[in-house]
Amino acid sequence: MALRDSLDRFEQFATDVILERRFGKRALFLRWFLYLLSWVFRFIAQTRLWLYRKRLRKGRQLGVMVLSVGNLTVGGTGKTPVVEMLARQLSDRGRKIAILSRGYKSKTLPFYRRFRRRFLGKFKPRVVHDGRKMILDSEWAGDEPFMLARSLGNVIVLVDRDRARTGRHAVREYDVDLLILDDGMQYQNIEHRIDICLVDRQAPFGNEFLLPRGTLREPPANIRRAQYILITKSVAGENQELIDRIQSYNPTAEIIECAHKPQYIQNLYDPDDRLPLEFLNGRYIGVLSGIARPESFEGSLEKLGAHRVITSRFADHHRFNDEELRDFILRAGARDLDCIVTTEKDAVRFPAKIPGIEKLEVPIYYLRIEVEIIRGQESWDRLIKRLTEKREVLVPERFLV
Numbered sequence: 001m002a003l004r005d006s007l008d009r010f011e012q013f014a015t016d017v018i019l020e021r022r023f024g025k026r027a028l029f030l031r032w033f034l035y036l037l038s039w040v041f042r043f044i045a046q047t048r049l050w051l052y053r054k055r056l057r058k059g060r061q062l063g064v065m066v067l068s069v070g071n072l073t074v075g076g077t078g079k080t081p082v083v084e085m086l087a088r089q090l091s092d093r094g095r096k097i098a099i100l101s102r103g104y105k106s107k108t109l110p111f112y113r114r115f116r117r118r119f120l121g122k123f124k125p126r127v128v129h130d131g132r133k134m135i136l137d138s139e140w141a142g143d144e145p146f147m148l149a150r151s152l153g154n155v156i157v158l159v160d161r162d163r164a165r166t167g168r169h170a171v172r173e174y175d176v177d178l179l180i181l182d183d184g185m186q187y188q189n190i191e192h193r194i195d196i197c198l199v200d201r202q203a204p205f206g207n208e209f210l211l212p213r214g215t216l217r218e219p220p221a222n223i224r225r226a227q228y229i230l231i232t233k234s235v236a237g238e239n240q241e242l243i244d245r246i247q248s249y250n251p252t253a254e255i256i257e258c259a260h261k262p263q264y265i266q267n268l269y270d271p272d273d274r275l276p277l278e279f280l281n282g283r284y285i286g287v288l289s290g291i292a293r294p295e296s297f298e299g300s301l302e303k304l305g306a307h308r309v310i311t312s313r314f315a316d317h318h319r320f321n322d323e324e325l326r327d328f329i330l331r332a333g334a335r336d337l338d339c340i341v342t343t344e345k346d347a348v349r350f351p352a353k354i355p356g357i358e359k360l361e362v363p364i365y366y367l368r369i370e371v372e373i374i375r376g377q378e379s380w381d382r383l384i385k386r387l388t389e390k391r392e393v394l395v396p397e398r399f400l401v
Contacts, residue, residue, distance in 0.1 A: 013317040018214060019207065023082035031213070043188075045218050052188045055338045057102025059191040060164045062171055065387065066191040070185025072223060073206045077198040077315050078232040078260045080345070081371045083182050086196075087148070087155050090178060090215035100306040101128075101182040103142035103159035104319040107288045118162075120380045125160035125169055128162070130154075138348040143317055144182065146348050164189040178387065183189075185225070186217055194383075197226035197253075201233050202296060205244055223249040230381060231257045232295065236374050254383075256376030264301055265339075265365040268347055275365070281305030283338040285364070288328055289346050290318035297343055301369065309335055322355045329354065332362040340364045 016022040017030050068087065071077045077334050082123045091097055097289065103126065109117070116126060128134070128141040130151035138146035141159055149157040160166040163181060167190055181187055193330060201203075206215030223229065229246055231239055234257040243255055265280065267273035284307045287298055294313045302308060312328050314320070317363040330339050340362055342350075347366035354360075373380055 008315050008318055012313075014212075015315060018209075018212070026370065032211040035209065037090050038210040041045050041212065042186045042210050042219070043228055049188070049218070049222070049330070057188070059188050060165045061076055061191050062164075062169075062179065064171055064176060065193050066167070066181065066190055067178065067194045067196070067387065068181040069185035069196045069198070070181070070183050070186070070187075071198045071200075071264070072216060072217055072220065073200070073203070073212065075297070076203070076255075077200040078369075079183065079198055080147055081260060082196075082198060082230060083144075083180060084223060084260070085371045087152055087180060089388055090385050091152070091373065093156055093384065093390060094174045095178045097178050097180060098156040098158055098167070098174060098176040099145070099148055099180045099182055100162050100184070101145040101148075101157065101159050102163065102165050102171070103145055104183075104320075106142035106145075106159060107139050123157045123162075123165050125162075125166040128157040129155065131156045131174065139319070143345050144347055146238070147345060148182070150348075155375075161270070162189075163187055175313055192293070192379070194387075196228045196229070196230060197223055198230045198232050199242070199246065200293075201235070201239060201242060204245075205292070213334045217280070221249045223253075226250060226253050227381040228379065229253045229255050231255065232260060232371075234374055236257050254376065254379040256373060256379050258371050258373045258376075260369050263368045263370050265341065265367055268342075268350055268364045269360065270363075272280050274361070277304050280341075283307065284309050285309045285333075286312075286328065286335075286340045288312050288320075288340060288342045289316035290316060290320070290349070291343055291345060292316040299366070302339060306341070309337055316351065319349050322325050326356050327353050329357055329360065329362060329364075337362050342366050344368060 014030065017027045018034065032284065052059065059251045069079060069083050071079060087097055087099060097133055101178065126136060126138045126140065131154055133216055145157050145159050156170060156176060158166050158170055167179050170179060181190065181192070184192065185195060205220045208214060210216045225247060231242060246255060262277055264277060265275050280301065282305055285301065287301060287308050291297060293304070297310065298308060310331055329340065342364065344366045354372055
């Protein structure tokens with residue numbers, strides 16, 4: 001536990017350094033060290049992509065349509081609601097879908113069990129949802145796969161780092177006809193038929209540095225690989241400068257502008273307690289989150305009229321321990337707050353019952369976010385039509401063996 005807390009604190013410090021929120025000698029040293037490493041990262045990333053582009057390394061073909069939803073930066077683009085909207089619309093129109101995720105920061109099996117599953121027996125990924133029922137919790141599934149499985153309800157969600165083998169398993173065992181690679185833009189081991197790249201309007205290319213100095217996974221010009229580009233968290237009429245830059249890299253992609261709009265707040269511990277957004281207007285609240293860009297979430301609550309009294313931020317995907325939750329809840333009670341609000345992604349990491357808290361004096365809600373297209377609906381409709389009208393097999397079945 002102490003090691004995990006130390007790693008979380010260092011991760012938060014490093015994140016603050018990268019995002020220019022920390023200064024001083026230690027921060028300056030780390031910033032320059034990370035800058036040097038970012039050139040090494042650039043060389044490796046670009047070399048890897050070159051090998052795939054020249055067909056010196058080849059992605060696998062799985063015999064079904066493969067759709068990738070990803071981004072050029074790490075965290076904070078609002079990818080999960082987009083994947084949910086896409087999967088729901090395709091499923092409603094008759095496609096049998098499996099979502100493939102690597103399960104970032106999910107619990108790891110012991111080494112001998114991983115070795116046995118991968119090399120000594122029949123490969124089997126973690127099944128978060130088999131299309132009929134939920135099988136894994138958020139700790140074993142990872143935050144985003146669990147959220148998707150819970151929200152969609154009838155879509156297969158599988159988790160494994162080797163998504164090529166996971167995709168093959170999905171085709172064989174579940175007879176799916178479309179695979180969605182969640183966070184798949186950099187995953188080249190499977191041939192993508194369509195790449196959808198998300199760009200956050202608030203920080204389109206992060207701080208313009210590559211990892212680990214910045215948040216870019218690859219240079220901005222690499223957005224040319226995408227056929228569809230979604231500008232997320234958009235405000236109508238304020239994206240032209242960003243659109244011009246995107247089109248300088250990729251003049252042929254269809255650009256869709258969308259907003260991530262709050263829908264309601266849902267009580268974590270009472271499924272019948274769902275409140276309209278108007279409830280937050282004038283309320284005094286505590287905000288607890290462990291996400292990549294908490295400023296966007298906190299700003300959304302303030303736009304809804306809430307008064308943010310106490311705030312606690314943790315590293316992205318942080319799994320809250322009992323002491324952290326208990327301390328925050330007691331602080332909220334001492335300040336006589338109306339409620340505590342967290343994100344839906346953070347909500348999946350809350351325990352069923354918080355030890356040491358018999359009765360919650362301050363209710364805890366999560367903010368439900370859904371995607372709304374504000375410009376480019378025709379392009380989105382064409383994409384859905386393209387993906388639902390054809391059922392061609394892309395390669396002969398024998399190649400799946």
